[in-house]
Amino acid sequence: MKIHVCAATLAVVTAGLLALTPPAARKPAKLTKVWETDTTLRTPESVLYDEGTDVLYVANIDGKADELDGNGFISRVSLDGKITNLRWTSGLNAPKGMGVYKNRLYVTDVYRLVAINTATGQVEKTWDAPDSKNAFLNDVTVAKDGTVYVSDSRFDKIYRLKNDKWEIWMEGEQLNKPNGVLAVGKDRLMIGSTKIGALRSVDVGTKIMTTIADGMAATDGIVPEGKGNYFVSDWNGQVFHVNADGTKEQLLDTRTDKINSADIEYVSRRKLLVVPTFFKNNLVAYRYE
Structure with a gap:
């Protein structure tokens, strides 16, 4: 009987000590280069993965x-870094952000939003900014219900763009030069405010804006990592991982090499983060670990 009591006491003490032991520190995340394309791309600003066609679209x-020179074009690239169609859609001006919904690829083109048929590569429709001479459309995101934000x-x-109605939905200096946008569900819009280097969340119903994280210089692309976490690029050459609680970790810094990191993409099933290098004329893909 005495032996059982000692064993029970020991178990209680051990459990207490384990409870006091701090959890093991999270292993720092890292990016490992997997591939890079050749340099036939021309000032690639944005990359987007389309699950429906299983390709990466690149805005050049x-x-x-x-x-407004008509030199811009869209390329198609495979998930192993091969450029399968360099000039899949041409005749654009300076295409930047992209979003896809069903069989339409939405692309910004300076003063207009362009819809391209993903089956044919042909432009189907365009929407001009009301004041086309004072417009610099940058990024695109599409909500689950098909609503497009630019x-x-x-x-x-x-x-x-909602139910084919094109309008200015939000404006003002409080946006602080919005670049990257990402629709989260139907009721939230993530914005990268370049002027203040911040990732912010906007309630679609109330338009109330909340800062999630800052200190990221010239924020550009925003893509989800999962579980409320995001990857955010700084055009100057940094990529950050931002947790749901607002804490962030720098994953990439190519500023000393003068390699930009523009509007990024993350293919979650392959843990593949793809970075357009802008002036270096290629894409670089990294494995997120």
Whole structure:
């Protein structure tokens, strides 16, 4: 009987000590380079994965970011880094952000939003900004119900295309030069405010804006990692992992090599983070570990 009592006491003491032991520190995340494309891309600003076609679309500016020169084009790239169709859609000006919904690829093109048929690569429809001379449309995101949101990073506006109605949905200096946008469900919009280097959340119903994380310089792309976490790029050459609680971790820094990190994409089933390098004219893909 005495032996049983001692064993029970020991078990209680051991359990107490385990409870006091701090959990093992989380292993720092890292990016490991997997592949990079050749350099036939031309000022790639944005990359987007389309699950329906299982390809990466790349928006190539091929010139100045606000030039109406007709040199811009969209490329298709495989998930192993092969450029399968360099000029899948051409005749654009300076295409940037993209979003896909069903069989339509939405692309910003300086002063307009362009819809491209993903089966044919042909432009189906365009929507011009009301004041086309004072517009710099940048990123695109599509909510689950098909609502399209578009940022204007020069003139502090967010446009919305809903039920074929194209309108200025939100505007003002409080947006602080919105660049990256990401629809989360039907009721939340994530915005990367470039002017203040912050990731912010907007309630679609009330338009109340909350800062999630800051200190990320010139925020560009925003993509979900899962469980409320995000990857956020800084155009200057950084990529951050931002947790749901607002804490962040720098995963990539290529600033000393003068390699930009523009509007990124994350293919979750492959844990593949794809970075357009802008002036270096290629994509670089990393495994997130």
